[in-house]
Amino acid sequence: GAVVSQHPSWVICKSGTSVKIECRSLDFQATTMFWYRQFPKQSLMLMATSNEGSKATYEQGVEKDKFLINHASLTLSTLTVTSAHPEDSSFYICSARDGGSVPEAFFGQGTRLTVV
Amino acid sequence: AQSVTQLGSHVSVSEGALVLLRCNYSSSVPPYLFWYVQYPNQGLQLLLKYTSAATLVKGINGFEAEFKKSETSFHLTKPSAHMSDAAEYFCAVRGGNSGNTPLVFGKGTRLSVIA
Numbered sequence: 001g002a003v004v005s006q007h008p009s010w011v012i013c014k015s016g017t018s019v020k021i022e023c024r025s026l027d028f029q030a031t032t033m034f035w036y037r038q039f040p041k042q043s044l045m046l047m048a049t050s051n052e053g054s055k056a057t058y059e060q061g062v063e064k065d066k067f068l069i070n071h072a073s074l075t076l077s078t079l080t081v082t083s084a085h086p087e088d089s090s091f092y093i094c095s096a097r098d099g100g101s102v103p104e105a106f107f108g109q110g111t112r113l114t115v116v
Numbered sequence: 117a118q119s120v121t122q123l124g125s126h127v128s129v130s131e132g133a134l135v136l137l138r139c140n141y142s143s144s145v146p147p148y149l150f151w152y153v154q155y156p157n158q159g160l161q162l163l164l165k166y167t168s169a170a171t172l173v174k175g176i177n178g179f180e181a182e183f184k185k186s187e188t189s190f191h192l193t194k195p196s197a198h199m200s201d202a203a204e205y206f207c208a209v210r211g212g213n214s215g216n217t218p219l220v221f222g223k224g225t226r227l228s229v230i231a
Binding site: 010051105 | 161
């Protein structure tokens with residue numbers, strides 16, 4: 001089956017530093033990747049949609065200069081949280097689609113970010 | 117536009133009892149519908165999906181869901197709950213199959229199973 005690997009699974013960083021989260025599709029080519037943020041006991045909030053080789057499309061209210069998304073290849077997308085602050089602490093989840101007839105998206109394991 | 121409403125943020129059932137998690141959707145185009153399960157600090161695992169084929173969809177772990185267009189519903193059921201079913205469940209909709217169309221999630225329902 002389609003596997004999406006997200007790394008790291010958890011990270012702690014100091015305020016003001018940047019953190020990069022990787023999302024890889026292991027056995028399919030992900031033409032589209034989605035990045036979500038999830039607050040405790042809440043649903044997933046879509047942050048941005050990225051297509052390989054193109055700039056990401058950000059949802060309203062998401063700072064594109066703070067949450068840098070790169071989708072340079074068909075198997076890798078990265079989310080970089082720049083100048084992190086404690087309010088950026090959250091659970092970040094990526095998902096990927098292969099662009100074919102399969103309608104569902106496959107999800108990574110998520111990354112728990114804690115900014116201290 | 118698409119939206120999902122999950123009735124009940126928390127459902128508690130006894131082990132062996134019927135599980136019923138409710139989901140109603142709104143979509144301006146024929147929808148694709150999904151149920152995902154999330155265990156603590158993990159990503160989402162697909163339980164089942166509706167793609168305009170059979171209206172009764174069977175998924176993994178004994179779960180199934182029925183698409184009812186007249187009621188705009190896609191409720192998730194399981195005849196007999198197991199302790200391992202305790203988790204967060206999300207209903208999601210996608211309007212159309214364009215590659216860029218994201219899933220829209222409901223707020224989730226936490227299922228507790230009592231021994």
